[in-house]
Amino acid sequence: MTVQPNSYRTGPDERGHFGIYGGRFVAETLMPNILELEAAYTAAKADPNYQKEMDGHLATYVGRPSPLYFAERLTQHLRQTASGLSDGGAKIYFKREELNHTGAHKVNNVLGQIMLALRMGKKRIIAETGAGMHGVATATLCAKFGLDCIVYMGAVDVERQQPNVLRMKILGAEVRAVESGSKTLKDAMNEALRDWVTNVSDTFYCIGTVAGPHPYPAMVRDFQCIIGRETREQMQAAEGRLPDSLIACIGGGSNAMGLFHPFLDDRSVEIYGVEAAGHGITTGLHAASIAGGRPGVLHGNRTYLLMDADGQIAEAHSISAGLDYPGIGPEHAWLKDMGRVEFLSATDDEAVAAFQLCSKLEGIIPALEPAHALARVMDLAPQKPKDHLMVVNLSGRGDKDLASVQAFLESKKR
Amino acid sequence: MTTRIDRRFAALKQEGRAALVTFIMTGDPDYDTSLAIVKALPKAGADLIELGMPFTDPMADGPAIQAAGLRALAAGQTMIKTLKLVREFRAGDSDTPIVLMGYYNPIYIYGVDKFLADAIVAGVDGLIVVDLPPEEDGELCLPALKAGVNFIRLATPTTDDKRLPTVLNNTSGFVYYVSITGITGAAAPDAGKVSAAVARIKRHTKLPVAVGFGVRTAEQARAIAENADGVVVGSALIDVLRASLDKAGKATPETVKAVTDLVADLAQGVRAAKRVAAE
Structure with a gap:
């Protein structure tokens, strides 16, 4: 029988684990970035101005x-x-x-991450997208805050979600169609990770869901x-x-x-x-x-x-x-x-x-x-x-x- | 406990030269051809052999190695066959170290304990698992070390002096210095920067340091071999292999030779290096 915890809301542990799940299974090249991100997010959470500024944008920009x-x-x-x-x-x-x-709900998370990227001085934002809603939200906030935006999207999804591809382009983002693997969301995430491995110093990877290496699952959850x-x-x-x-x-x-x-x-x-x-x-x-x-x-x-x-x-x-x-x-x-x-x-x-x-x-x-x-x-x-x-x-x-x-x-x- | 990897680097140190470490994807383009290539590598001049364990989602690899993995999977490569290939190689060569390189999920699904037991029986000497940083050492690194299998870690240009001790802790066999921030096969490394990086790592460890990612020519291999203890070549070998395939992606009579010719060329480069007396 599974032992039930007193609270279901205390995870993850300090290494990013929810029970046996989660963790930080990434290439060493990314580890310094992941640790930097974790430290920056911890500092931001403790800063009342960060939350206050976010609340303002959530009210007047997100609606x-x-x-x-x-x-x-x-x-x-x-x-x-x-x-x-x-x-x-x-x-x-x-x-x-x-x-x-x-x-969509995606913008709640993207706002939090983009404001974090600004605090960290990262000027180049990358994202993966499936249906394009996360890509559109990322492109939107990059436009609002004047950041470069590159969105990886599986070639199959580029085909079936044309209106969102157009929206991202109009918002000034570069949409890169991913031709590897199954050409859908998982392959877009692979390519975004490859980009991040290559451009570690100036790039912020804005993940669109409660997955990826710690601290993303907890951070995206907090924003949502x-x-x-x-x-x-x-x-x-x-x-x-x-x-x-x-x-x-x-x-x-x-x-x-x-x-x-x-x-x-x-x-x-x-x-x-x-x-x-x-x-x-x-x-x-x-x-x-x-x-x-x-x-x-x-x-x-x-x-x-x-x-x-x-x-x-x-x-x-x-x-x-x-x-x-x-x-x-x-x-x-x-x-x-x-x-x-x-x-x-x-x-x-x-x-x-x-x-x-x-x-x-x-x-x-x-x-x-x-x-x-x-x-x-x-x-x-x-x-x-x-x-x-x-x-x-x-x-x-x-x-x-x-x-x-x-x-x-x-x-x-x- | 010394391993084949320790013994090979010690012997090369006596010879006064760096190791040529060659990477091939097992099962690319098919099991028999890749076995024939691996068997021919030591004679062509490879001192250590890295064998890729194919994975559908290799997040740190460039297009060449991605495609090699997919070719191998399409030809029916599995973890069982990868270990079988090592066993067949080992039957005819008891000295050349074999390092398996890949991603964690296929090992996790095979079962860590069973994988280590079967790998030891097959004659595997070391592991490089790209998506297992020191933070996840409990998964495979510590069990591997306990079982007597070297766990080789990647150090990168982003691994600063503060992080290096974490990366080197529990690393054994050798340190694999990734010479660029990026994916495999992407860009040519700058020999000057590489030598500074190797010197930096050597201040933290007595382990041999091999350098890879982006090494394509005998001349690049020579330049790196002047400072490093090993030169790793992967994507360049995969590229000549791919170029030798027919239109359907099948092996041709040229395939094995295409790879061994480049290995021989690279081996000459490594042997031509004037070693900077390190240590």
Whole structure:
């Protein structure tokens, strides 16, 4: 039996470990940088001016707080489908991260890291991106603060996320299409790491999710925790109590961690993470590292990974470029082993159906990433009583996905 | 306890020259060809042999070694076959040190204890695992040292005097000085800067210092061999190997010779170096 900790919120330890996960598995060339970053972040956290300045930008530039919205028609719709349960059907709230400047939660983290880069005197910012939302957020803040920006993006993702590529270019960033490996997010991360190894002294690597070598998983989490902190206050104001459940999609898992972390020690709150099941877990063509992977070491940390029997990393498959990654943040891996978060998955079909339903019922076109979380809301909400308060992290907007969804629907007609 | 690596560097010191350390990816372009190359390396002039363990996501390697790893994986290379290749080489050569180089995940998945046991039986002398810095020594470095396998660490231009003792602690066999900040095969090292760096490292350790990353020609090898105890060549060998392949990426009758010719050339460079009396 796993021994449960007194608190789920104290990790990582000083070496960056969440249980057996996390760590600093990087080439020696990068170690001085990683240590420098850790020291700079520790100093920044202790400096009230850093937080104060960040709060100012979050309010006036990002547009925080993002609303907590009662999704009334979706709630009604799912109550009608709750057949058999007379008073079934949870009350569904959306945490509207898609209303942030740049259209996703990514900007919360990028702001924190770019302000750190400025403190450290780094003028050249590199980033990896999958769906392009992290790339757009990085390009945006580099424009605002006058920094050079280079975004690595898998060639496959450049194809399927053209609107974001264009946005990044207009914002003044250089987008480098990565042709190696599977040409998606993991390969973009490899190339960004290679760039960082080559340009160690002047370059800041702005990682977009709660993964990578320590201190990134903890640092990115800290920047994203504003999502959960606001949700607590907003739910208190709206309903006078805590929510009963939280649900969010997980690729690397930064939007999920940001929502979950402030609630981890509230044992009454059920927490669900939804991975991308692609064509279905049993087909092998998916991106669900918890459901279909096992612990291994990649990109600076130990975590659940998709791989073959020989430890070679497998390609992930998902209609959502933002979830198309064969790993997951190490803190999620630990929370999975502790049993604190329940991990589910949703297929491409289910995500697209939820994308359509949410658009029609709520007038909100979600990104394909949170559409995976919405897909599980469709069957979780009807099982809950009417007074159950369920919060979905609507982590991004779907404008970037219109072409992907159209192509997907066309291919289904054939 | 002395190892093959210790004995080889001691013997070369007696000879008054630096070691030529050659890197080849096991299984590139196929198992049999890479075995034939490895078997031919000592005669061509290689003093130590580094064998790449292919990995899908080699984050510190440039395009040449990335492609070599993918060719090997496409041809069916596995960790079991890599160890088998060492065993077959060792059957005909009991003196040339073999160092396995790669990334941690394939070892972790194979199982650290089983990997070390099988590697020792196969005749492996040392390990270089790129993504295991001293901060993660408990993973593989300490178990390897306990088992009698050298754990060779990379020192880089970013490894300052404050960091060097951390890097050198638990390092054995030799120190691999990465002459550039960057990925493998990227740029030519500056011989002057390299000699200063080697001198700096030697102030901290009695271990031999081999220099690599970006060494391509006999002349570069000669210049580095004047100060360093070893010269590592990898991407240049991979490049001539690749150039010898047919359009389908298969080995040709020229493949083994293409590699050994360059090794012979580099060996002449190393042997032509006028050693600066270090130590």
